[in-house]
Amino acid sequence: MAIQRRKLDSLLTGVCASVLLTAGAQAGEMVESAISTEYESFDLVKVAGGLEHPWSVAFLPGGGYLVTQRGGTLKQIDRSGNAREVEGVPDVVASGQGGLLDVALHPDFRDNGWVYLTYSSGSEDQSYTALGRGLMEDGTLHEFEKIFEQDRGGSNHGHFGSRLAWLADGTLLMTIGDRRQEEPSQDLSSHTGSLLRLTEDGAAPADNPFADRDDAQPHIYAYGLRNSQGLVVDPADDTIWLTDHGPRGGDELNRMEAGGNYGWPVVSRGRDYRSEEPFGEARQDADMIDPVYEFLPTLAPSGLAMVTSDRFETWQGNLLAGGLRAERILRIVIEDDEVVHMEELLHGKVGRIRDVREGPNGHLYVLTDESDGGLYRMEAR
Template sequence: MANYGPVWRSLIGTAAATALLAGGAQAGETVESGISTEYEQFDLVRVAGDLEHPWSVAFLPGGGYLVTERTGELKHIRRDGEVREVAGVPEVVARDQGGLLDVSLHPDFRDNGWVYLTYSSGDEDQSYTAMGRGLLEDGELHEFEKLFEQDRGGGNHGHFGSRLGWLSDGTLLMTIGDRRQEERVQDLSTHTGKLLRLTEDGEAPADNPFADRDDAQPHIYAYGLRNSQGLVVDPADDTIWLTDHGPRGGDELNRMEAGGNYGWPDVTLGREYPTERPFGEARRSDDVIPPIYEFLPTLAPSGLALVTADRFEAWEGNLLAGGLRAERILRIVIEDDEVVHMEELLHGKIGRIRDVREGPNGHIYVLTDESEGGLYRMEAR
């Protein structure tokens, strides 16, 4: 039996933790049964509704979920379906695309109880993408501490990026959007439009690709990104997969490399919004790492999962990319860095897809970005 330490037991109580360890069905309402795909069948279950623009979900040991709402609340959805607000979250600038964003548990959460959050900090005039952590205990976050804040903010409250992902060495990846300030993205002296690699304390690891350069931010792992809201790390080999919003067109799936330049805004497959003329200087360049795939038509990608469990046996090794505007999930089959097959899932069934995650039980979980959004579970038959 797993060792659920005092931090986790204090969140839900010893008796409840014991009951969860004993097993039992999770709560939920079946929305549709026997949804057929090319290789799998699944039931779609609504775990919880009435969530206000939920942004991210993390899985608690033994069952239950933490869900962020962009408006600034963190919700604990118990295994029995009851929803409780978690106190102690940081103050956020909940405006436009900003607010309370990603949530991730420390890899050693059972022992240390740390919950990591990304959010928009600052004020109405100038906001920043920030990251911090607090100790989850007795239903609230204690001693919340801001660990990182981007060096330059913006007055527009858009393109925060803000996805998190853990590498096997215990370092933490974090995306920072371009904040609609394209001129900063190719500039290594700022965090704008970058993928960062941080220690668990929010510092820059000494072996980051630009750590020894005086003209670069030491936190940067890769650059040339617009607004990356899909991020997943393959636990087998630490391959980093990332989806990035383009302008009109140009939504990308990228395999990330240390020190890599992914082109934005100089080299892009996207086009200008008003005119549909090509954006930037070129569609390809020898100095820029090209995407593995360009999503056409526009996906507006947010949320990215890798299927690792055998519950969806035919999908094992596939990526699942959520789409906001497209209101669908794309199942993506990749061989030798080439997309060889794709399939649409849940197209138009539940609305704008904000997050997609594989749960510890092998089910696939989905959040919808709506004023009355929900957490859904895809259960294989």
């Protein structure tokens, strides 16, 4: 892809100008003030509403947001909460759980302008989880190209996975769901049901754990997953944390290891939707990695953040796991890879939580998965 510096300078000039015009203030509608928790108090502010099943949020340099909507549109929201549609987004198969999904900026976005999107590609009859990137300028993604597509799709429209996270070495993590096919999650010859590690161009790094095996996809970093929609990297040590949807029960928090097998569908702590019998052959297996924590009752996890901000000093190092069905965030305290404490946040206050992020300003952000969804900001007092 040809990166045009002139276009990027134009984008950043416009962003910086809009930030200066707001004099550093952040607009928003106060939803509830002084929400008290065990250790912190915060205000809940609505940044923007009228979003149709938003899926992910990314933060533009100096202010403003990019928000994906599952139906296939990308919104650019300024600091005042005003939204406009970004042009140049790829066509998506917007059906069931598929559509336009995650969004992430390249770590060197200020220099190269790349915006990465995951989405369901293909057709109604056979759809795939795909990754693409484009150069953003003046409300348009230019030169958008697909740089990765899973090898095996599905005729159903569920379990696309599709979270992204960057590692310190500049490689990109991406989750792929099992597409409700279950068994391929144990098949290394398929991307299905796995965590991938990709180069910025969508290729397989030479040092991936299965890169030298003829019977395995070289992009796979770990496997045995069902539908992972929470993913975050600890900036202190590059530890990878992932939340995975179980069947009826069996939602998991996992610490990811290179080459690790996380068991699905052989090992599960959930139950079969149809029979109510325990799912899988066992709850544990010596050759498979147990979750750090099993969420009970069901969380339906989506969105995962780690608190690093001084604004929430007593939460530093904690994970924040969003819940769709549970309509809450769980604050998770971990010591020596063991969950030692949890606290519920925003229970029933905003609806189904799709994404949770820590912003560059140290505030915490939440997206709700509703037909009239919203972007919210948690501001420490």
